[in-house]
Amino acid sequence: MTENPEQSFEAALKALEDVVHKLESGDAPLDESIALYERGQQLRGICQARLDAAQARIEAIILGPDGSPQGTRPFDAD
Numbered sequence: 300m301t302e303n304p305e306q307s308f309e310a311a312l313k314a315l316e317d318v319v320h321k322l323e324s325g326d327a328p329l330d331e332s333i334a335l336y337e338r339g340q341q342l343r344g345i346c347q348a349r350l351d352a353a354q355a356r357i358e359a360i361i362l363g364p365d366g367s368p369q370g371t372r373p374f375d376a377d
Contacts, residue, residue, distance in 0.1 A: 308349035315342040 306314075318339040321327055327335060358371040 306345055308346060308353075311342050311345040311349070315339055315346060318342065 318335050322332060322335050322339070355373075358373060360368050361370045361372055363369040
């Protein structure tokens with residue numbers, strides 16, 4: 300179970316869901332459960348990084364007084 304930092308959000312999320320399902324089943328021995336938990340943490344990090352990158356790319360459209368688009372600003376700017 301090696302980490303692939305270039306893994307897509309969707310692939311990482313699916314893998315994370317698989318890990319959670321295996322952990323919730325309670326069928327894995329302790330050592331395997333620990334390894335699954337560690338893998339889940341890696342996958343969570345990949346998903347969070349992808350979400351952070353997506354949010355940074357989102358821009359809000361600034362409308363002028365007449366309602367026409369005047370430009371853009373970063374998503375989280377006030």
